[in-house]
Amino acid sequence: MITRDIEQFLAAARRAPSDFGPATARAAFLVAPDGFRLAGQSAADNHYMADAGAFDAARASAQHRDLHRAIAQVLPAVCFAGDPETPDALFPNNVFATTAGRYVVGRMRHPVRQREATRADIRGFFGGVLDYAEIDLSTQPHPCELTGALVIDRARGLGFAGLSERCDAEGARLMHEALGMRATLVFDLADGEYHTNVVLAVLAGRAAMVCPGGFADPAVVDAIAALYAPHAIMLSPAEHAAFAGNAIALSEDTVWMSDGAGRALAPATREALAAAGFALHTVGIDAIEAGGGSLRCCIGEVY
Structure with missing residues (x-):
């Protein structure tokens, strides 16, 4: 069933x-931020992106390696090489x-990101190494940026x-069927929001972090709160702006977000995560966040 009701x-x-299946992924995949820079097409509808002068490719690359090492302590994690022609490819969960x-x-909206869908190595990993069947939505006309x-x-x-x-x-219907x-x-995001996973995180099937303004x-918002009560955690505008909603549970008892998001959390939010059974882990990725996404955006999940 897919509905607006x-x-x-x-x-x-x-x-x-x-x-339905495991509440958290059995492995993760990342794409290195090679050629990390401002993608003008993506900036057209992503107000979280910084100006071009704020992009530091070397720092982003070092922080991405830190992220890879950190999450590899929790679950197997592989990292594919980046491509300077696809500067947003470090956010692979959209593709x-x-x-x-x-x-x-x-199917990505912007041509600069549509190139990512053609990568033979990532398709070969899933189709050839893991022997997963492929459902390719990339050539149809409706944007559907997957777990973004x-x-x-x-x-x-x-x-x-x-x-x-x-x-x-x-696009929503196609994703619903494919997955x-x-x-x-199905619902509308607030004006100016580009992805649901910036304003909502469902954690291991038992808790939700929600940015009402998104x-x-x-x-x-009320419906999501009712569904995940007593572990529906409403985030403040300051937490929202710091990417606290872009969090992910990588195991049944850990939730991960950027260091900046973690520092923005109110004491009540920290207490609510602990009450839901989660230990909080953070990684410093401020250079990556210049690209308009945060920690969850960097992590593709393997189920």
Whole structure:
């Protein structure tokens, strides 16, 4: 079921058992920030991106290696080489996503990012090494930037698809079908928001971090809060701006975000994460955040 009807979605979501699959990924993949610089096309609809002068490629590369080393302590993590012709490729979760036995290639809005979908090495890893079946959405006309636009509760098979210039209604439907969601709620992001995963994180199927200002309709925020109570954590505008909503659970008991996001957390937010059973881990990636994304955007998940 894919719907804009909040009550219909909630009814289905509350019936969904936690047996859709593992709540967190079994491995991760990254793409190195080789050629990291301002991508003008991407900046057109991503207000989080810094000006060109704020990009420090060497510092971003060093921080990306730090990120790789850190998450490799929790789960296997592979890193593919970057490509100077694709300066946004260090955010691979928008282009490639996985579910049990298959991988999906997304359709990016901007031509500079559409090049990423043609990478033979990443396709070969999933199709040849892991023997996953391919679902290629990259050549159809509807933008669907995968787990940037679609936040997934992997335990229950629930999707939260925020519409923007990076994902339209048909793109949301295609992702829902390709990833086999049981139920997906479709809604509009607030003006100026480009990806759902900047304003919403579902953590190991039992908690949610929500930036209310990122949603066009407050009723969607209320629905998510009701579904994940008592572990629905509402983030302040300051936490939102620091990318605290761009978090990810890499195991049942750890949640990861950037160091800047961690420093912005209010004491009540830290207490709420601990009450939900999560230890907080942070990595300094301020140079990477100049590119308009944060820690979760850097991590592709292997299910």
